[in-house]
Amino acid sequence: MKPILELVGVTAGYGRIEVLHGVDLALPRGAVMALLGPNGAGKSTLLKVASGQIRATAGHVHVGGAHVNGASPDALARAGLCTIPEGRSVFPNLTVRDNLRLSTYAGARAADVYGTAFDRFPRLAERANQLAGSLSGGEQQMLAMARALATNPAVLLVDELSMGLAPLVVRELYEVVAGLAADGVSVLVVEQFADAALAVADRAAVLVHGRVVATGGPDEIADELANLYLGSVT
Numbered sequence: 081m082k083p084i085l086e087l088v089g090v091t092a093g094y095g096r097i098e099v100l101h102g103v104d105l106a107l108p109r110g111a112v113m114a115l116l117g118p119n120g121a122g123k124s125t126l127l128k129v130a131s132g133q134i135r136a137t138a139g140h141v142h143v144g145g146a147h148v149n150g151a152s153p154d155a156l157a158r159a160g161l162c163t164i165p166e167g168r169s170v171f172p173n174l175t176v177r178d179n180l181r182l183s184t185y186a187g188a189r190a191a192d193v194y195g196t197a198f199d200r201f202p203r204l205a206e207r208a209n210q211l212a213g214s215l216s217g218g219e220q221q222m223l224a225m226a227r228a229l230a231t232n233p234a235v236l237l238v239d240e241l242s243m244g245l246a247p248l249v250v251r252e253l254y255e256v257v258a259g260l261a262a263d264g265v266s267v268l269v270v271e272q273f274a275d276a277a278l279a280v281a282d283r284a285a286v287l288v289h290g291r292v293v294a295t296g297g298p299d300e301i302a303d304e305l306a307n308l309y310l311g312s313v314t
Protein backbone atom coordinates (compact mmCIF):
# COMPACT_ATOMS: atom_id res chain seq x y z
CA MET A 81 0.00 0.00 0.00
CA LYS A 82 1.24 3.50 -0.82
CA PRO A 83 2.33 5.67 2.13
CA ILE A 84 -0.27 8.22 3.25
CA LEU A 85 2.40 10.95 3.09
CA GLU A 86 5.51 10.79 0.96
CA LEU A 87 8.30 13.26 0.23
CA VAL A 88 10.60 12.39 -2.65
CA GLY A 89 13.83 14.35 -3.21
CA VAL A 90 12.35 17.45 -1.59
CA THR A 91 14.38 20.62 -1.59
CA ALA A 92 12.99 23.68 0.20
CA GLY A 93 13.97 26.73 2.19
CA TYR A 94 13.38 30.41 2.76
CA GLY A 95 14.21 32.78 -0.08
CA ARG A 96 17.68 31.90 -1.27
CA ILE A 97 18.51 29.86 1.84
CA GLU A 98 18.09 26.16 1.13
CA VAL A 99 17.24 24.21 4.30
CA LEU A 100 16.13 20.78 2.99
CA HIS A 101 18.52 19.23 0.48
CA GLY A 102 16.72 16.37 -1.25
CA VAL A 103 14.71 14.73 1.51
CA ASP A 104 12.97 11.35 1.10
CA LEU A 105 10.42 10.40 3.75
CA ALA A 106 7.49 7.97 3.77
CA LEU A 107 4.80 7.84 6.46
CA PRO A 108 2.96 4.50 6.26
CA ARG A 109 -0.82 4.49 6.85
CA GLY A 110 -1.82 4.13 10.48
CA ALA A 111 1.78 4.45 11.66
CA VAL A 112 3.48 6.76 14.13
CA MET A 113 6.72 8.16 12.75
CA ALA A 114 9.16 10.18 14.83
CA LEU A 115 11.13 12.83 12.97
CA LEU A 116 14.21 13.47 15.07
CA GLY A 117 17.23 15.72 14.78
CA PRO A 118 19.15 18.53 16.43
CA ASN A 119 18.18 22.21 16.56
CA GLY A 120 18.05 23.80 13.15
CA ALA A 121 18.15 20.49 11.25
CA GLY A 122 15.04 21.45 9.27
CA LYS A 123 12.36 19.40 11.06
CA SER A 124 9.81 22.23 11.28
CA THR A 125 10.59 23.21 7.71
CA LEU A 126 9.81 19.67 6.59
CA LEU A 127 6.43 19.83 8.36
CA LYS A 128 5.74 23.17 6.66
CA VAL A 129 6.42 21.63 3.26
CA ALA A 130 4.18 18.65 4.08
CA SER A 131 1.34 20.94 5.20
CA GLY A 132 1.61 23.29 2.22
CA GLN A 133 2.93 26.34 4.08
CA ILE A 134 6.18 26.26 2.10
CA ARG A 135 6.46 25.06 -1.46
CA ALA A 136 9.17 22.55 -2.37
CA THR A 137 11.61 24.04 -4.89
CA ALA A 138 12.40 20.55 -6.19
CA GLY A 139 11.06 17.05 -5.64
CA HIS A 140 7.54 15.82 -4.95
CA VAL A 141 5.07 15.68 -2.10
CA HIS A 142 2.31 13.04 -2.22
CA VAL A 143 -0.69 12.72 0.08
CA GLY A 144 -2.74 9.56 -0.26
CA GLY A 145 -0.85 8.84 -3.49
CA ALA A 146 -1.84 12.20 -5.07
CA HIS A 147 0.75 14.75 -6.09
CA VAL A 148 0.19 17.88 -3.97
CA ASN A 149 3.14 20.20 -4.71
CA GLY A 150 1.81 23.75 -4.52
CA ALA A 151 -1.51 22.80 -2.92
CA SER A 152 -2.68 25.36 -0.36
CA PRO A 153 -2.78 24.53 3.37
CA ASP A 154 -6.60 24.74 3.12
CA ALA A 155 -6.75 22.20 0.31
CA LEU A 156 -4.43 19.87 2.21
CA ALA A 157 -6.54 20.26 5.35
CA ARG A 158 -9.59 19.25 3.33
CA ALA A 159 -7.60 16.23 2.13
CA GLY A 160 -7.26 15.20 5.79
CA LEU A 161 -3.93 16.70 6.81
CA CYS A 162 -3.87 18.51 10.14
CA THR A 163 -0.95 20.28 11.84
CA ILE A 164 -0.34 21.07 15.49
CA PRO A 165 2.33 23.76 15.32
CA GLU A 166 5.17 24.25 17.79
CA GLY A 167 3.90 26.13 20.85
CA ARG A 168 0.37 24.66 20.45
CA SER A 169 -2.62 26.54 19.16
CA VAL A 170 -5.47 27.27 21.52
CA PHE A 171 -7.55 30.40 21.99
CA PRO A 172 -6.52 31.46 25.51
CA ASN A 173 -9.58 33.65 26.15
CA LEU A 174 -12.11 30.98 25.21
CA THR A 175 -13.20 28.02 27.30
CA VAL A 176 -12.10 24.48 26.54
CA ARG A 177 -15.57 23.74 25.16
CA ASP A 178 -15.56 26.79 22.86
CA ASN A 179 -12.06 25.94 21.61
CA LEU A 180 -13.40 22.55 20.57
CA ARG A 181 -16.58 23.99 19.06
CA LEU A 182 -14.53 26.27 16.78
CA SER A 183 -12.58 23.41 15.24
CA THR A 184 -15.51 21.09 14.61
CA TYR A 185 -15.52 19.88 11.01
CA ALA A 186 -18.42 20.56 8.71
CA GLY A 187 -21.33 18.21 9.28
CA ALA A 188 -20.21 17.02 12.71
CA ARG A 189 -22.37 17.55 15.78
CA ALA A 190 -20.66 19.57 18.49
CA ALA A 191 -21.89 17.09 21.10
CA ASP A 192 -20.11 14.23 19.29
CA VAL A 193 -16.90 16.26 19.09
CA TYR A 194 -17.01 17.05 22.80
CA GLY A 195 -17.75 13.40 23.57
CA THR A 196 -14.78 12.12 21.54
CA ALA A 197 -12.41 14.73 22.96
CA PHE A 198 -13.51 14.17 26.54
CA ASP A 199 -13.24 10.38 26.20
CA ARG A 200 -9.66 10.69 25.00
CA PHE A 201 -8.77 13.45 27.46
CA PRO A 202 -10.77 13.08 30.70
CA ARG A 203 -8.77 15.97 32.16
CA LEU A 204 -10.34 18.29 29.59
CA ALA A 205 -13.82 17.10 30.52
CA GLU A 206 -13.22 18.23 34.09
CA ARG A 207 -12.16 21.63 32.76
CA ALA A 208 -14.72 22.11 29.97
CA ASN A 209 -15.72 25.57 31.19
CA GLN A 210 -12.23 26.76 32.12
CA LEU A 211 -10.44 29.35 29.97
CA ALA A 212 -7.80 27.65 27.83
CA GLY A 213 -5.20 30.24 28.86
CA SER A 214 -5.45 29.08 32.46
CA LEU A 215 -4.75 25.40 31.66
CA SER A 216 -1.35 23.89 32.42
CA GLY A 217 1.07 23.41 29.53
CA GLY A 218 0.23 19.71 29.29
CA GLU A 219 -3.51 20.39 29.33
CA GLN A 220 -3.07 23.01 26.60
CA GLN A 221 -1.24 20.46 24.48
CA MET A 222 -4.11 18.01 25.11
CA LEU A 223 -6.56 20.68 23.97
CA ALA A 224 -4.46 21.44 20.88
CA MET A 225 -4.57 17.71 20.05
CA ALA A 226 -8.29 17.50 20.77
CA ARG A 227 -8.91 20.49 18.48
CA ALA A 228 -6.87 18.84 15.73
CA LEU A 229 -8.81 15.59 16.17
CA ALA A 230 -12.10 17.46 15.94
CA THR A 231 -11.26 18.02 12.26
CA ASN A 232 -11.29 14.23 11.78
CA PRO A 233 -7.80 14.07 10.20
CA ALA A 234 -6.25 11.18 8.31
CA VAL A 235 -2.75 12.53 8.98
CA LEU A 236 -1.65 14.45 12.02
CA LEU A 237 1.59 16.44 11.92
CA VAL A 238 2.82 17.48 15.37
CA ASP A 239 5.73 19.85 15.99
CA GLU A 240 7.55 19.31 19.32
CA LEU A 241 4.78 17.55 21.21
CA SER A 242 6.88 17.43 24.39
CA MET A 243 8.19 20.99 24.41
CA GLY A 244 8.45 22.33 27.97
CA LEU A 245 6.41 19.50 29.49
CA ALA A 246 7.19 17.15 32.37
CA PRO A 247 8.15 13.57 31.37
CA LEU A 248 5.00 12.10 32.93
CA VAL A 249 2.72 14.39 30.90
CA VAL A 250 4.74 13.67 27.77
CA ARG A 251 4.24 9.95 28.29
CA GLU A 252 0.49 10.49 28.70
CA LEU A 253 0.34 12.46 25.44
CA TYR A 254 2.25 9.77 23.58
CA GLU A 255 -0.18 7.13 24.85
CA VAL A 256 -2.91 9.15 23.15
CA VAL A 257 -0.78 9.27 19.98
CA ALA A 258 -0.45 5.47 20.06
CA GLY A 259 -4.24 5.19 20.48
CA LEU A 260 -4.81 7.43 17.47
CA ALA A 261 -2.60 5.26 15.31
CA ALA A 262 -4.50 2.19 16.51
CA ASP A 263 -7.66 3.95 15.26
CA GLY A 264 -6.08 4.47 11.83
CA VAL A 265 -4.75 8.04 12.07
CA SER A 266 -1.20 8.39 10.69
CA VAL A 267 1.03 10.58 12.85
CA LEU A 268 4.30 12.32 12.02
CA VAL A 269 5.76 13.85 15.15
CA VAL A 270 8.81 16.08 15.35
CA GLU A 271 10.94 15.82 18.46
CA GLN A 272 14.30 17.09 19.48
CA PHE A 273 14.57 14.53 22.30
CA ALA A 274 13.88 11.01 21.21
CA ASP A 275 12.98 8.63 23.99
CA ALA A 276 9.30 9.40 24.59
CA ALA A 277 8.51 9.48 20.87
CA LEU A 278 10.43 6.29 20.14
CA ALA A 279 8.53 4.44 22.87
CA VAL A 280 5.42 4.51 20.64
CA ALA A 281 6.88 5.08 17.14
CA ASP A 282 6.74 2.39 14.45
CA ARG A 283 9.21 4.28 12.28
CA ALA A 284 11.74 7.04 12.76
CA ALA A 285 13.83 9.33 10.61
CA VAL A 286 16.84 11.36 11.66
CA LEU A 287 17.38 14.69 9.96
CA VAL A 288 20.72 16.48 10.17
CA HIS A 289 21.57 19.66 8.24
CA GLY A 290 18.56 19.19 5.97
CA ARG A 291 19.35 15.58 5.05
CA VAL A 292 17.86 12.31 6.27
CA VAL A 293 20.86 10.45 7.70
CA ALA A 294 18.95 7.42 9.02
CA THR A 295 15.50 5.95 8.66
CA GLY A 296 13.84 2.73 9.79
CA GLY A 297 12.44 1.14 12.94
CA PRO A 298 13.45 2.68 16.28
CA ASP A 299 16.21 0.05 16.70
CA GLU A 300 17.65 0.77 13.29
CA ILE A 301 18.28 4.45 13.99
CA ALA A 302 19.61 3.98 17.53
CA ASP A 303 23.28 4.23 16.58
CA GLU A 304 22.74 7.43 14.62
CA LEU A 305 20.89 8.96 17.58
CA ALA A 306 23.58 7.96 20.02
CA ASN A 307 26.13 9.77 17.84
CA LEU A 308 23.97 12.89 18.02
CA TYR A 309 23.29 12.66 21.78
CA LEU A 310 19.53 12.90 21.18
CA GLY A 311 18.58 9.86 23.20
CA SER A 312 17.71 11.58 26.48
CA VAL A 313 14.28 12.69 27.60
CA THR A 314 13.49 16.36 28.24
Ligand SMILES: Nc1ncnc2c1ncn2[C@@H]1O[C@H](COP(=O)(O)OP(=O)(O)OP(=O)(O)O)[C@@H](O)[C@H]1O
Pocket residue numbers: 094097099117118119120121122123124125126272
Ligand atom coordinates in the same frame (compact mmCIF):
# COMPACT_ATOMS: atom_id res chain seq x y z
N1 LIG B 1 11.19 31.94 8.28
C1 LIG B 1 12.47 31.65 8.13
N2 LIG B 1 13.28 32.43 7.38
C2 LIG B 1 14.60 32.12 7.20
N3 LIG B 1 15.21 31.04 7.75
C3 LIG B 1 14.44 30.23 8.51
C4 LIG B 1 13.05 30.48 8.74
N4 LIG B 1 12.57 29.49 9.54
C5 LIG B 1 13.60 28.66 9.79
N5 LIG B 1 14.72 29.11 9.17
C6 LIG B 1 16.05 28.46 9.21
O1 LIG B 1 15.93 27.14 8.68
C7 LIG B 1 16.78 26.23 9.39
C8 LIG B 1 15.94 25.06 9.86
O2 LIG B 1 14.97 25.51 10.79
P1 LIG B 1 13.82 24.56 11.36
O3 LIG B 1 12.98 25.39 12.28
O4 LIG B 1 13.16 23.85 10.25
O5 LIG B 1 14.70 23.53 12.20
P2 LIG B 1 14.25 22.52 13.31
O6 LIG B 1 14.97 21.24 13.04
O7 LIG B 1 12.78 22.47 13.42
O8 LIG B 1 14.87 23.18 14.61
P3 LIG B 1 14.30 23.33 16.10
O9 LIG B 1 14.42 21.98 16.71
O10 LIG B 1 15.26 24.31 16.70
O11 LIG B 1 12.89 23.84 16.02
C9 LIG B 1 17.41 27.03 10.51
O12 LIG B 1 18.72 27.37 10.13
C10 LIG B 1 16.53 28.26 10.62
O13 LIG B 1 17.26 29.37 11.07
